[in-house]
Amino acid sequence: MEPSADLHPRVLVLGSGGMLGRDLLRRFRDSGIPVLGLGSGECDITRRDRVAACVESRPWGAVINCAAYTAVDRAEAEPGAAFRVNRDGAAHVAEACRRENVPLIHLSTDYVFDGQSRVPYREEDPARPVSVYGRSKWEGEEAVRDRSGKHLVVRTAWLYAAHGQNFVTSVLHLARRRKELRVVDDQFGCPTWTEDLAEGLVSMVRKVLESPKGVPWGTYHLCGGGFTSRHAFARAIVEEGYRREHLVVGRILPVPTDHYPTAARRPPWAVLDCQKANNAFGIALPPWQTGLARMMEELYTPTA
Numbered sequence: 001m002e003p004s005a006d007l008h009p010r011v012l013v014l015g016s017g018g019m020l021g022r023d024l025l026r027r028f029r030d031s032g033i034p035v036l037g038l039g040s041g042e043c044d045i046t047r048r049d050r051v052a053a054c055v056e057s058r059p060w061g062a063v064i065n066c067a068a069y070t071a072v073d074r075a076e077a078e079p080g081a082a083f084r085v086n087r088d089g090a091a092h093v094a095e096a097c098r099r100e101n102v103p104l105i106h107l108s109t110d111y112v113f114d115g116q117s118r119v120p121y122r123e124e125d126p127a128r129p130v131s132v133y134g135r136s137k138w139e140g141e142e143a144v145r146d147r148s149g150k151h152l153v154v155r156t157a158w159l160y161a162a163h164g165q166n167f168v169t170s171v172l173h174l175a176r177r178r179k180e181l182r183v184v185d186d187q188f189g190c191p192t193w194t195e196d197l198a199e200g201l202v203s204m205v206r207k208v209l210e211s212p213k214g215v216p217w218g219t220y221h222l223c224g225g226g227f228t229s230r231h232a233f234a235r236a237i238v239e240e241g242y243r244r245e246h247l248v249v250g251r252i253l254p255v256p257t258d259h260y261p262t263a264a265r266r267p268p269w270a271v272l273d274c275q276k277a278n279n280a281f282g283i284a285l286p287p288w289q290t291g292l293a294r295m296m297e298e299l300y301t302p303t304a
């Protein structure tokens with residue numbers, strides 16, 4: 001990917017070719033904050049020297065690390081690769097940011113929790129990841145907290161976008177081809193549209209740039225409002241889809257997780273309490289249903 005640059009970028013986004021990274025670049029541009037996005041080809045975060053060179057290259061106002069190994073099931077078979085990116089890569093970014101005294105915003109996940117709670121997880125609740133991916137992301141968070149001075153660790157969940165492959169685009173793909181879908185109904189979480197998250201992150205960065213002394217550094221949860229099951233989410237996606245195109249699917253059957261075995265275990269109840277981000281930054285993402293409806297508008301709007 002070509003480096004994506006404004007003339008005098010103030011914010012560096014690592015992992016900018018991914019689902020969140022792409023929308024984040026767009027949001028920064030819309031908001032008038034000049035940004036540089038680097039993909040894995042330009043800045044491989046597993047290479048300490050490359051990360052140092054990228055972070056030292058300008059007096060950044062903030063660095064956002066969206067780079068991650070996100071193949072949750074594949075990680076079970078290749079833990080080394082997951083830890084190299086999610087733990088060691090995060091450590092390289094945090095070290096470079098501390099050396100240059102640059103604030104770091106690092107993305108993490110609801111999968112740091114085991115999902116046994118029945119009240120929404122708060123930031124200080126104990127992490128007990130149940131998968132390689134979850135453990136690698138947790139250790140990445142810890143590396144950032146240990147190494148980086150000014151940092152915001154932002155945990156999010158169940159991301160989807162109009163572009164790329166994700167739960168929403170996969171459900172629509174299947175709904176065009178199959179009469180019946182089976183979707184687990186015992187996993188709960190907070191679906192989050194990447195555009196909504198990107199807007200929240202831009203608000204955080206604006207505060208970092210404009211009044212860094214007043215920033216309450218630390219760990220925050222930021223995801224779509226409310227929560228739902230995978231099954232109810234799939235139903236909502238198909239209902240939105242029906243309004244816009246002919247879908248073949250007629251039934252969406254709820255199934256328990258053990259009918260649909262995957263290599264990695266998922267937390268059954270990964271619901272995040274986002275009140276802290278609201279109190280500290282005045283940020284609350286729209287309810288997940290609103291995010292989904294707006295994302296579907298975008299998906300079905302022909303681009304010029």
Ligand SMILES: NC(=O)c1ccc[n+]([C@@H]2O[C@H](COP(=O)([O-])OP(=O)(O)OC[C@H]3O[C@@H](n4cnc5c(N)ncnc54)[C@H](OP(=O)(O)O)[C@@H]3O)[C@@H](O)[C@H]2O)c1
Nearest residue numbers: 015017018019020040044045067068070107109156158159
């Ligand atoms: N997706 C979700 O549902 C979800 C949920 C909770 C939290 N999160 C977190 O949110 C963040 C963004 O996720 P996402 O869904 O946007 O992920 P994504 O679409 O998989 O994008 C991740 C990006 O990281 C890049 N990357 C991978 N290895 C790299 C390396 N060694 N050096 C530099 N870049 C590297 C990838 O580039 P290449 O494609 O070139 O390899 C890709 O562009 C991640 O921290 C993720 O853990 C995601």
